[in-house]
Amino acid sequence: MVATLEQVFREEWGRVLAFLVGFLGDLDLAEEAAQDAFAIAAARWPRDGTPTNPGAWLMTTARNRAINRIRRDHTLIAKTRLLEVSEATEDTMNETTFPDERLELVFTCCHPALATDAQVALTLRTLGGLTTGEIARAFLVGEPTMAQRLVRAKRKIKAAGIPFRVPPDHLLPDRLAAVLAVVYLIFNEGYGGRGELAADALRLGRALAELMPDEPEVYGLLALMLLHDSRREARYRGGELVLLDEQDRSLWDRVQIDEGRVVLDRALALHGRGVGGVYVLQAAIASLHADEPRDWQEIAALYGELARLTGSPVVELNRAIAVAEEQGPAAGLALVERLPLEDFHYLHSTRGELLRRVGRTAEARTAYHHALALVHDDAERRLLERRLAELPR
């Protein structure tokens, strides 16, 4: 029972909170009211049973609590939008009575006037339904630090007039990119080992796809996350990082790969004949990587598109790897040598690998040492040490 209650809470939190922000016009008041309602639910539902429509129950209760709270404290009335609302105390237990304003909320939380770490924390707190403590642990900072970050961000939203709305068309592409970047950042934090964050990002991605069914990049990101996440079980073996080529494919989550591909097709269909945005392209590449044998020519071509779109030398590095598979290590190496990525350990580890394949062992050793000097992650370091040890003497 406790588990289900927690599940319902996490699922309903964003919707309930977003409605309250729209209703009250204030994030802090909305959070208090939502917390009130969830506390009442936690006390009553186990005793009286879960209502048929938990979301509507929570929103009605939270709204009524907020109104009572405000009645007690009349000075707050001026600060809320309540005056526009007629006697809204009737209990209408139907979810459709309440507007779904989660999109407005996510665009507020991911507004570029907020620092990225604040955008991430706010999105997890408001839409994701994580507690401050959970977010703090996920990002390996102290709870007071995270609480401060959230307080400061909420203060800025209020004081600086960050709007609670879906941006107009001319701002939408940029703002949507910011939202997707936050979700992808959360996913990648989770991909590094903290699995719950990846699950949270997937939940956010699914919610966005539900809320913005016409945006190919939203589906692109969801597909990308599903396809990457499907390999989660295979990425580590006894705490050691396993590269794609050496992964046990039976550990891949086939259901999730299929789902990712369905979502990707949806994105491609929305795109018409265009090339696709950065997430759609990456998802298409991830999908090709799930095939055996892999179509390296197509993978290299898609990396080429992505490189044109982003101008990123890191993407170019990935293209070089695909080219090496398709045309041989020397061709890949020629591309790698041109890249301005001196401080990026993957450049050196890739160089090392390609040099090894063309038989330039001594240079390969130097390249691996170079990579080792730059790497921070322990699992990646051990992987490089294994590669180095495997080089012929």
Place this chain on the structure above:
Amino acid sequence: MKFMLLIQQGTTPTPQDPDAWAQLSEEDQKAVYADYQAINETPGVTPGVRMQPPETATTVRVRDGQTLTTDGPFVEMKEALGGYLFFEADDLDAAIELASRIPAARMGGAIEVRPVVEW
């Protein structure tokens, strides 16, 4: 709500520095004047007064009861305030849009958008 837009000139050429100003084409110079005029005529904008360049600034401090004056602005010359205006708008997005139309924003300077306390 009300915003104050602080115009940081940075390396933006201005007519107050004739050499730098002369580097701009006549067309660009006209565009700068036209853009500032359009900004000042935007509904909700209260233009600030025009300021002499930061080179003319005097900075005043009082320490231990002594008034100390130094030549020049409080911050570095190129970080000195170049101008300001007030803007009454619905939200930050509107203020950001206005700020992005101020020539200094694209010519080497930046605009700081600050909400004004209202009672």
